[in-house]
Amino acid sequence: MSPDHPIPASGAWRPDDAPGRRRFAVSRRPFSLEMGGVLSEVTVVYETWGTLAADASNAVLICHAWTGDSHAAGPAQDGHPTPGWWERLIGPGLAIDTDEWFVVCANVLGGCQGSTGPSSIHPDDGRPYGSRFPVITIRDMVRAQAVLFDELGIERWRSVIGGSMGGMQVLEWAMIFPDRVASVVPIATSLQATAQQIAWGAIGRRIIGLDPRWRGGDYYDAQDGDGPSEGLEIARQVAQVTFRSDDLFTDRFGRRLVDRNRPIETFDLWQRFEVESYLDYHGEKLARRFDANSYLHIGKAMDLHDVARGRGGLRSAIGRLRVPLLSVGITSDILYPLYQQQEIHRMVSSLGVPAELHVIESQHGHDAFLIDVDQIGPPITKFLHRDL
Amino acid sequence: MSPDHPIPASGAWRPDDAPGRRRFAVSRRPFSLEMGGVLSEVTVVYETWGTLAADASNAVLICHAWTGDSHAAGPAQDGHPTPGWWERLIGPGLAIDTDEWFVVCANVLGGCQGSTGPSSIHPDDGRPYGSRFPVITIRDMVRAQAVLFDELGIERWRSVIGGSMGGMQVLEWAMIFPDRVASVVPIATSLQATAQQIAWGAIGRRIIGLDPRWRGGDYYDAQDGDGPSEGLEIARQVAQVTFRSDDLFTDRFGRRLVDRNRPIETFDLWQRFEVESYLDYHGEKLARRFDANSYLHIGKAMDLHDVARGRGGLRSAIGRLRVPLLSVGITSDILYPLYQQQEIHRMVSSLGVPAELHVIESQHGHDAFLIDVDQIGPPITKFLHRDL
Numbered sequence: 001m002s003p004d005h006p007i008p009a010s011g012a013w014r015p016d017d018a019p020g021r022r023r024f025a026v027s028r029r030p031f032s033l034e035m036g037g038v039l040s041e042v043t044v045v046y047e048t049w050g051t052l053a054a055d056a057s058n059a060v061l062i063c064h065a066w067t068g069d070s071h072a073a074g075p076a077q078d079g080h081p082t083p084g085w086w087e088r089l090i091g092p093g094l095a096i097d098t099d100e101w102f103v104v105c106a107n108v109l110g111g112c113q114g115s116t117g118p119s120s121i122h123p124d125d126g127r128p129y130g131s132r133f134p135v136i137t138i139r140d141m142v143r144a145q146a147v148l149f150d151e152l153g154i155e156r157w158r159s160v161i162g163g164s165m166g167g168m169q170v171l172e173w174a175m176i177f178p179d180r181v182a183s184v185v186p187i188a189t190s191l192q193a194t195a196q197q198i199a200w201g202a203i204g205r206r207i208i209g210l211d212p213r214w215r216g217g218d219y220y221d222a223q224d225g226d227g228p229s230e231g232l233e234i235a236r237q238v239a240q241v242t243f244r245s246d247d248l249f250t251d252r253f254g255r256r257l258v259d260r261n262r263p264i265e266t267f268d269l270w271q272r273f274e275v276e277s278y279l280d281y282h283g284e285k286l287a288r289r290f291d292a293n294s295y296l297h298i299g300k301a302m303d304l305h306d307v308a309r310g311r312g313g314l315r316s317a318i319g320r321l322r323v324p325l326l327s328v329g330i331t332s333d334i335l336y337p338l339y340q341q342q343e344i345h346r347m348v349s350s351l352g353v354p355a356e357l358h359v360i361e362s363q364h365g366h367d368a369f370l371i372d373v374d375q376i377g378p379p380i381t382k383f384l385h386r387d388l
Numbered sequence: 389m390s391p392d393h394p395i396p397a398s399g400a401w402r403p404d405d406a407p408g409r410r411r412f413a414v415s416r417r418p419f420s421l422e423m424g425g426v427l428s429e430v431t432v433v434y435e436t437w438g439t440l441a442a443d444a445s446n447a448v449l450i451c452h453a454w455t456g457d458s459h460a461a462g463p464a465q466d467g468h469p470t471p472g473w474w475e476r477l478i479g480p481g482l483a484i485d486t487d488e489w490f491v492v493c494a495n496v497l498g499g500c501q502g503s504t505g506p507s508s509i510h511p512d513d514g515r516p517y518g519s520r521f522p523v524i525t526i527r528d529m530v531r532a533q534a535v536l537f538d539e540l541g542i543e544r545w546r547s548v549i550g551g552s553m554g555g556m557q558v559l560e561w562a563m564i565f566p567d568r569v570a571s572v573v574p575i576a577t578s579l580q581a582t583a584q585q586i587a588w589g590a591i592g593r594r595i596i597g598l599d600p601r602w603r604g605g606d607y608y609d610a611q612d613g614d615g616p617s618e619g620l621e622i623a624r625q626v627a628q629v630t631f632r633s634d635d636l637f638t639d640r641f642g643r644r645l646v647d648r649n650r651p652i653e654t655f656d657l658w659q660r661f662e663v664e665s666y667l668d669y670h671g672e673k674l675a676r677r678f679d680a681n682s683y684l685h686i687g688k689a690m691d692l693h694d695v696a697r698g699r700g701g702l703r704s705a706i707g708r709l710r711v712p713l714l715s716v717g718i719t720s721d722i723l724y725p726l727y728q729q730q731e732i733h734r735m736v737s738s739l740g741v742p743a744e745l746h747v748i749e750s751q752h753g754h755d756a757f758l759i760d761v762d763q764i765g766p767p768i769t770k771f772l773h774r775d776l
Binding site for chain 2: 034035036135192193194195196198199200202203205206207210211212230231234237238241245246249250252253254255264265266267268269270272273274275276279296297300303304306309334337
């Protein structure tokens with residue numbers, strides 16, 4: 001299994017390119033990673049929407065979550081079987097208005113949608129990285145994305161916006177490049193991965209490792225072409241429960257059976273309730289479009305997320321944040337609970353940085369940042385127009 | 389792998405038996421199961437503590453949870469590597485005082501500590517049930533335990549007490565045998581398994597099924613004696629996170645690494661945070677003492693738990709509850725949240741049954757029912773002494 005979506009042969013961005021078409025930027029210099037590895041070159045695939053202003057002052061960077069990619073907006077297209085993951089938020093006349101802003105979204109380092117990741121071809125021998133892919137961090141993802149400054153001719157992002165792992169990148173953007181970011185919007189994220197978040201991530205890794213078809217990470221050339229899709233499916237199911245809420249599941253599925261006509265008195269061990277069918281659907285859907293090694297590596301990057309690392313502690317790290325910040329939390333989020341968004345807001349505020357906290361009232365759980373765009377949009381629109 | 393703990397050859401209870409020693413009761417009549425299966429005979433292993441009063445009025449039944457067994461109290465012994473799971477609650481002078489009460493705890497049907505379960509020998513062919521073991525329900529567990537009435541010469545339990553799946557049995561005891569139970573104490577449990585609870589259970593099942601050593605459930609005679617211990621370990625890890633709380637994990641593990649001397653900059657994909665080591669420990673500990681098929685079948689029984697099934701709806705089912713009820717909930721329980729205990733209390737109260745609700749303030753999550761016995765003990769002691 002190698003990246004199944006052809007990447008355009010040239011990556012230079014031209015103003016007349018169709019909006020939302022994938023482009024790529026390549027850094028051919030060795031890229032040193034935070035955890036000690038080196039990639040001899042790095043490709044960053046990205047999409048853009050809108051028009052860059054003459055003074056390049058209207059560029060907004062969108063950062064995607066664990067299994068997201070560069071296709072934040074726009075219709076389904078080759079390699080993207082569904083419309084953009086923030087399709088209802090980004091576009092002409094929408095909350096992140098592409099008539100006004102030049103919007104950019106890049107597939108993260110470690111991903112499987114064109115940017116360098118475990119399924120990419122190792123330049124040394126022309127075979128997929130597989131088990132040779134090094135550990136990456138959120139900071140590596142951000143540093144790789146910085147190639148877009150030169151690529152697009154941008155000095156500074158007007159804002160960097162993202163939810164979940166996207167929010168981790170947002171925070172790191174403001175701390176690594178404090179002079180090149182004018183404002184940030186971290187949504188449903190954390191300053192440091194908590195033990196519970198790490199626990200969920202670790203369980204997902206062990207599930208994939210349990211699948212004999214994972215083959216230690218070198219399954220791309222397996223004779224039968226059979227990767228660890230079942231392990232990835234089940235790992236995703238664990239995540240899927242943490243992405244939603246008890247209330248939502250009760251309202252949506254209750255105790256209904258998949259086969260409603262069959263009496264429950266004939267139930268066997270593997271007959272399913274509707275919620276199981278839902279989990280199977282989401283697991284299979286992800287396994288069709290995502291690479292298990294990318295899932296492992298990006299998950300590990302989230303576990304390693306800690307804005308304090310190497311910065312003299314949390315308060316000192318937060319001290320790097322010198323630009324206006326809009327923090328967004330979700331009432332029913334069990335994975336990145338509201339208290340973590342309140343903590344970001346409180347710590348940033350205490351250092352005198354202009355900070356706002358917006359709370360989404362939703363039963364959708366963590367995934368509300370993808371679903372309840374009607375609630376997320378207005379505060380972002382207002383925040384983007386604040387005087388800087 | 390067959391039951392690894394020899395069961396005494398005779399099961400008749402004699403007053404001079406040592407307290408806490410395992411005994412067994414056997415029903416040699418065909419036992420019809422709620423979901424349609426039939427077991428040609430059923431063994432129920434149990435332990436007792438204290439002395440049965442001459443009028444048999446002081447018998448208290450304790451019901452265990454998913455991976456518990458009959459060893460609710462007493463020191464480690466053959467087949468029980470640790471002291472009883474409610475060791476600090478049950479005993480002379482303790483909250484459930486065995487100087488006063490005759491306390492009984494039985495291993496559930498489907499278990500692997502002596503009662504009939506998937507690892508038991510099928511009487512027809514002398515080989516383990518394995519994949520032939522039928523689906524069981526909480527009601528089947530309760531009906532199997534009813535063999536103890538004759539075995540012990542008891543007409544009525546003074547109280548039936550249990551947490552988690554034990555609480556499900558408690559509720560079913562009061563509904564199936566309303567005249568043979570004088571009071572009930574359901575702790576951290578539910579009236580009906582919710583979609584989220586089913587989701588967690590289903591994921592655990594799929595993880596065990598992913599382990600090639602599960603072999604469709606027929607691994608007992610595997611040439612290499614190698615069962616699905618890794619699948620069971622990981623399934624347990626999922627449960628373990630839901631048994632505890634975010635706060636507890638943060639306080640106890642934070643972001644500490646297992647190998648604290650190794651710089652994080654040399655982290656690889658499988659190096660572990662302390663919380664991962666904790667999960668591995670708990671997974672391995674369970675896999676050493678528990679049978680994967682029992683885990684699957686008992687888990688399914690919990691998913692099927694619904695006191696309303698076949699009883700004309702929830703309110704009608706609750707109407708069968710005619711004895712005093714003490715409901716106990718835990719503030720930090722994310723698996724059987726406090727609102728579910730409040731619901732039990734509210735529904736029972738609304739039908740005019742004397743009901744109390746006691747709330748445990750704890751950060752231990754669901755497992756507080758096993759840990760915070762100092763908080764659970766006093767209300768149970770008081771409840772046991774109420775006039776009936």
